Amino acid sequence: MPELPEVETIVRELRKKLSGKKLLRLEIFDRRLRRLRLPLPLKISSVDRHGKYIVVHTKKGKLLLHLRMTGRLRFAKKVSRAPEEKHERARFYFGGGVILKFIDSRRFGTIEWFDFTRYKWKTEKLPELGLNPMKGEFNAGSLKDVLRLRSRAIRSLLLDQKIVAGLGTIYADEALWYAKIAPGRKSDSLTDAEVKRLVASIKRVLRLAIKKGGTTFRDYRKTGGDPGGYQFFRKVYGREGLPCFRCRGKIKRMKIGGRSAHFCPACQK
Secondary structure, rough: OOHHHHHHHHHHHHHHHHHHEEEEEEOOOHHHHOOOOOOOOOOOOOEEEEOEEEEEEEEOOEEEHHHHHOOOEEOOOOOOOOOOOOEEEEEEEEHHHHHHEEEEOOOOOOOOEEHHHHOOOOOOOOOOOOOOOOOOOOOHHHHHHHHHHOOOEHHHHHHOOOOEOOHHHHHHHHHHHOOOOOOOEEEHOHHHHHHHHHHHHHHHHHHHHHHHHOOOOOOOOOOOOOOOOOOHOOOOOOOOOOEOOOOEEOOOOOOOOOOOEEEOOOOOO
16 A cells, blocks of 8 residues: 555655646546546646645645555556556546546545535545654654553554554554564553654655655556655565664564564564
8 A cells, every 4th residue: 555655756746747737527437436526627726645645626625535555646648538557447637638547456546526615614624644744743742642642562553544644564664673663562661762763763764765756566656657766775674584784683574453564573672
């Protein structure tokens, strides 16, 4: 599933190409999206990220997209009238000949429309999420306040979108490695120094992953079709049995909350 760095990469590319343009036409190829009705044309004012959601702002409403496990957005110059790819679910046509395809092999991705014209207010609520790790609100103090009220495996807590918005399995593992914290540690057992180190590690990993365009193992691609590059910089995720870059211990994998976690038992305590 695309995580914060992948979604942020896509949002920045969409913002650059779509801001100020008009969405003129929408083609739906998947019956699961047939109920999607947009008051076209729509002028795109901005594109933002809300956790793992992509939010496209217009004066008439908001488009909310979530790529889930295998969703992709890709710009195309010329396309045939029929879906060009087996898993193309929808196609957006913008002014200036800009075409954006929504491709999703497992069909879990969603597109929702929040229509302002149906309500008296202009701020339809987005899904409620936790702390944004890319904002100033995410600091040692705010995270400590969350941790001290819970006694869960720290890795499971980091994956909870109502606690920290945008983190997933890859970057939770990576951040815990940098912070030298075992993924199974109880969240309320972390010291002030460890929480501070964890916050810094999360920000460090996310900034690097965004700089590298996200992580590509299989499905994820940037909007131009290119893969991300963080997979060449990861420290523990997917490296089971290989030596730790820090202490040369052997990287292990274990199930925490039903999901695989990668860590170094020698230097993560």
